[in-house]
Amino acid sequence: MQGPMPSDGRNPGGPARAIPDLRGNVNLPRMKPALPAATVERLPRYLRCIEQLPPSQTTISSKQLALISNLNAAGVRKDLSFLGSFGIRGVGYQVDELSTRIRRALGLTEDRAVVVVGVGNLGSALANYGGFGQRGFRIVGLYDADPAKIGRQVGGIGVRCITTLSEDAKSTEIAVAIIATPASVAQGVATLLAEAGVPSILNFAPAVLTVPDGTHLRQVDLATELQILSFYLAGG
Amino acid sequence: MQGPMPSDGRNPGGPARAIPDLRGNVNLPRMKPALPAATVERLPRYLRCIEQLPPSQTTISSKQLALISNLNAAGVRKDLSFLGSFGIRGVGYQVDELSTRIRRALGLTEDRAVVVVGVGNLGSALANYGGFGQRGFRIVGLYDADPAKIGRQVGGIGVRCITTLSEDAKSTEIAVAIIATPASVAQGVATLLAEAGVPSILNFAPAVLTVPDGTHLRQVDLATELQILSFYLAGG
DNA sequence: TAGATTGTTAATCGATTAACAATC
DNA sequence: TAGATTGTTAATCGATTAACAATC
Numbered sequence: 001m002q003g004p005m006p007s008d009g010r011n012p013g014g015p016a017r018a019i020p021d022l023r024g025n026v027n028l029p030r031m032k033p034a035l036p037a038a039t040v041e042r043l044p045r046y047l048r049c050i051e052q053l054p055p056s057q058t059t060i061s062s063k064q065l066a067l068i069s070n071l072n073a074a075g076v077r078k079d080l081s082f083l084g085s086f087g088i089r090g091v092g093y094q095v096d097e098l099s100t101r102i103r104r105a106l107g108l109t110e111d112r113a114v115v116v117v118g119v120g121n122l123g124s125a126l127a128n129y130g131g132f133g134q135r136g137f138r139i140v141g142l143y144d145a146d147p148a149k150i151g152r153q154v155g156g157i158g159v160r161c162i163t164t165l166s167e168d169a170k171s172t173e174i175a176v177a178i179i180a181t182p183a184s185v186a187q188g189v190a191t192l193l194a195e196a197g198v199p200s201i202l203n204f205a206p207a208v209l210t211v212p213d214g215t216h217l218r219q220v221d222l223a224t225e226l227q228i229l230s231f232y233l234a235g236g
Numbered sequence: 237m238q239g240p241m242p243s244d245g246r247n248p249g250g251p252a253r254a255i256p257d258l259r260g261n262v263n264l265p266r267m268k269p270a271l272p273a274a275t276v277e278r279l280p281r282y283l284r285c286i287e288q289l290p291p292s293q294t295t296i297s298s299k300q301l302a303l304i305s306n307l308n309a310a311g312v313r314k315d316l317s318f319l320g321s322f323g324i325r326g327v328g329y330q331v332d333e334l335s336t337r338i339r340r341a342l343g344l345t346e347d348r349a350v351v352v353v354g355v356g357n358l359g360s361a362l363a364n365y366g367g368f369g370q371r372g373f374r375i376v377g378l379y380d381a382d383p384a385k386i387g388r389q390v391g392g393i394g395v396r397c398i399t400t401l402s403e404d405a406k407s408t409e410i411a412v413a414i415i416a417t418p419a420s421v422a423q424g425v426a427t428l429l430a431e432a433g434v435p436s437i438l439n440f441a442p443a444v445l446t447v448p449d450g451t452h453l454r455q456v457d458l459a460t461e462l463q464i465l466s467f468y469l470a471g472g
Numbered sequence: 473t474a475g476a477t478t479g480t481t482a483a484t485c486g487a488t489t490a491a492c493a494a495t496c
Numbered sequence: 497t498a499g500a501t502t503g504t505t506a507a508t509c510g511a512t513t514a515a516c517a518a519t520c
Contacts, residue, residue: 038487040467044460048444061501069444073501074489081503089502090496106463107470114462121361128357129458131442137462176465200465202458206367208284208305216468218461222365222438224280225454226350226373227342229412229436231276232452234343274511297477309477310513317479325478326520 035105039079045069046079047102050095061092108136113174115141115198117189118181119149119159122204126178127155140172141165145185162189169196176200183207190217271341275315281305282315283338286331297328344372349410351377351434353425354417355385355395358440362414363391376408377401381421398425405432412436419443426453 035043049069050060062080066073080086080093083101087093103109114137116123127142142154143162150161160168168174177198179186186205193201193215200216203209211217271279285305286296298316302309316322316329319337323329339345350373352359363378378390379398386397396404404410413434415422422441429437429451436452439445447453 035467036487040464043467044457044463045444047463048442048457048460052443063501068446070446072489074491075487077502078488078504085503087502088496089494090500092501105467107466108463110470112462112466112469121364122358125357125361126458131459135459135462136466137459175469176462200469202461202465206284207288208281210304210306216465218465220456220458220461221280221284222362222456223284223367223371223373225438225456226348226371226412227280227283227344228276229438229452229454230343230348230372231271231279231341233348233411233436234346272511299477308513310515311511313477313479314512321479323478324520325518326476328477 035082039082040106042069042071042075042079043102043106045071046076047099047106050099053095058095059088059092060095060098062087064092110136112137112176113140113172114138114176114178115143115165115174116178116180117143117162117165117193118179118205119144119146119152119154120180120182123178123180124154126180127157129155137176140174141168162192165192166196169198174198176202179203179205179209181205271318275318276342278305278307278311278315279338279342281307282312283335283342286335289331294331295324295328296331296334298323300328346372348373348412349376349408350374350412350414351379351401351410352414352416353379353398353401353429354415354441355380355382355388355390356416356418359414359416360390362416363393365391373412376410377404398428401428402432405434410434412438415439415441415445417441 046065046069049065052068053060062073062076065071066076069076077087080098080101083105086097086101114132116126116139119127119142123142123144127139132139139155139157142157142159143165144150144159145162149159152159174196175198177193177200179189179193179201181189183206186203186207187209190201190203190209190211194211198215201209201211201218203217203219204221206221206223209217209219282301282305285301288304289296298309298312301307302312305312313323316334316337319341322333322337350368352362352375355363355378359378359380363375368375375391375393378393378395379401380386380395381398385395388395410432411434413429413436415425415429415437417425419442422439422443423445426437426439426445426447430447434451437445437447437454439453439455440457442457442459445453445455
C-alpha cells in the first residue's frame with residue numbers, strides 16, 4: 001500500500017546499502033544536518049528581508065535582521081547557527097554569504113518544475129505571477145478538466161487536460177503541483193498527483209486533504225486565515 | 237512613536253479603568269477564556285472537517301475527527317476541552333453543538349466587512365471567490381491606485397481609489413483588509429490601513445510587513461510556501 | 473453490565489529567549 | 497584597547513500526546 005519498494009531495507013542490486021534509523025528514516029548518502037521545522041519556516045523570511053536590503057549594505061547583524069523580520073535577535077542567531085558558524089563577531093553576517101547559505105539550506109540552488117492544476121481565477125493569477133522564475137521555480141504546465149479551457153493559453157502557457165498529467169509526469173520531473181481547483185475535486189486531484197509521483201503539493205483549495213506518506217503537503221486556506229483573524233478581532 | 241495613546245496606563249476621562257497585565261496587555265471588560273494560539277489555528281480545520289461530514293452523521297468521536305483532520309485524538313480532545321465540557325462519554329461530540337461552539341469561539345457569529353486592496357489577478361480572484369458570504373465575511377470594497385481600474389466592476393463590486401479608503405473607513409466598520417498589491421507598495425498600504433483604523437490585515441503581497449501594535453497581521457506567501465517545500469524536496 | 477469515549481493529568485518534547493563568555 | 501556582536505548555554509515557556517480514571 002505504500003509504494004513498490006520492499007520495506008525490509010534490502011536493496012540487493014543497488015548502490016551503498018541504505019540503513020534506516022530508529023525513526024524509520026533511511027540514512028541517505030548525502031546527509032543534511034537536521035534543521036528544526038520552525039527554523040525551516042523562518043529561513044524564507046530572512047531571505048526575503050535581506051533581498052530588500054539596499055545593495056550598498058554588505059553586512060547585517062542579528063539585531064537588525066531581527067528588527068526587520070519582526071523576530072528575536074537570539075532566535076535569529078540560533079537559526080543561522082544551524083547553517084554553520086560564519087558570522088563575524090563585532091560585525092555581523094556577510095549579506096552575500098548569508099543569502100548563499102540560506103539558499104543552499106533550502107535547496108534553492110536547483111530549478112524546480114511546477115504545475116498548476118485548476119485554471120480558474122486563482123490558477124490564472126498564479127500562471128501570470130512573475131515571481132516564480134526569479135526564485136528557481138518554473139511553471140511547466142497548467143491543467144484543467146474543463147474542455148472549454150483546454151488548449152487556451154494562460155500567462156503564455158497552454159492549458160492541458162488533467163487526464164494527461166500522469167503521462168506528462170513520466171517525461172518531466174514535476175517537483176511541485178499547486179492545486180487551485182474547487183474544493184469538491186481537490187482530494188481526487190491530490191490522489192492523482194501522488195500516484196503520478198509528484199513529491200510535493202501546495203493546496204489552495206478550501207478542503208483538508210490527505211496524501212500518502214512520502215508526499216509533502218502544505219495547505220494555504222483563505223477562510224482559515226480569516227477565521228483566525230476573526231478570533232483575535234473578537235477580543236481573543 | 238506607537239500611536240497617540242499615552243503609555244502610562246492612565247485614561248482619566250474614559251470608562252472603567254483598563255489595567256495592563258504583566259505582559260502589557262490591557263485587561264478588557266469582556267474577558268474570554270484564553271485559547272492557546274495553536275488551538276486557535278486548528279479550530280478552523282475542525283470546522284472545515286465537520287462541514288464535510290454527511291448530514292446524516294450527528295455525532296463524531298475525537299478519534300474520527302483526528303483521523304479526518306490528520307491530527308492526534310488526545311490533541312483534539314484537549315483543543316475541544318477549551319470550548320467547554322460538552323462531549324458525551326462513550327459517544328462523542330454532537331456535530332451541531334461542536335460546530336456552534338467552534339464558531340462562537342472564533343467569533344464567527346457576527347458578520348465581518350472585508351475590503352481587498354489591489355485588483356490585479358489575485359485581487360480579482362478574491363473578489364470572485366464565492367466562499368466569503370457563507371462564512372460570515374462580506375467583501376464591501378475593492379481598492380486600487382490605477383486610474384484605469386477605478387470605476388470598473390469586478391465580481392459585482394465597484395473598484396474605488398485607494399485614496400478614498402480612509403474616508404470610507406469612517407462610515408463603514410472594516411474588520412479585515414486583504415492586501416493583494418505588488419510587494420513594492422504593500423508596506424505603504426499596510427500603514428495607511430492601520431492609520432485608518434482597520435484592525436486586521438491579511439497580506440498576500442510577497443513582502444514582510446510591519447504594523448503598529450494592536451493591528452493584527454497575517455501573511456500568506458506563495459514563495460515562502462514553495463521554498464519550505466523545496467527544503468523537504470532536497471532531502472531535508 | 474460491557475464497551476466506548478471523554479476530560480484531564482503528567483510526562484515528554486520542541487521552541488524561545490535572556491544571558492554571557494568568546495572574539496572580531 | 498573599547499565596543500560590538502557572535503555562538504552557545506541553560507532557563508523557561510508552550511505544545512504535544514500517552515495513559516487512565518470517570519462515566520456515558
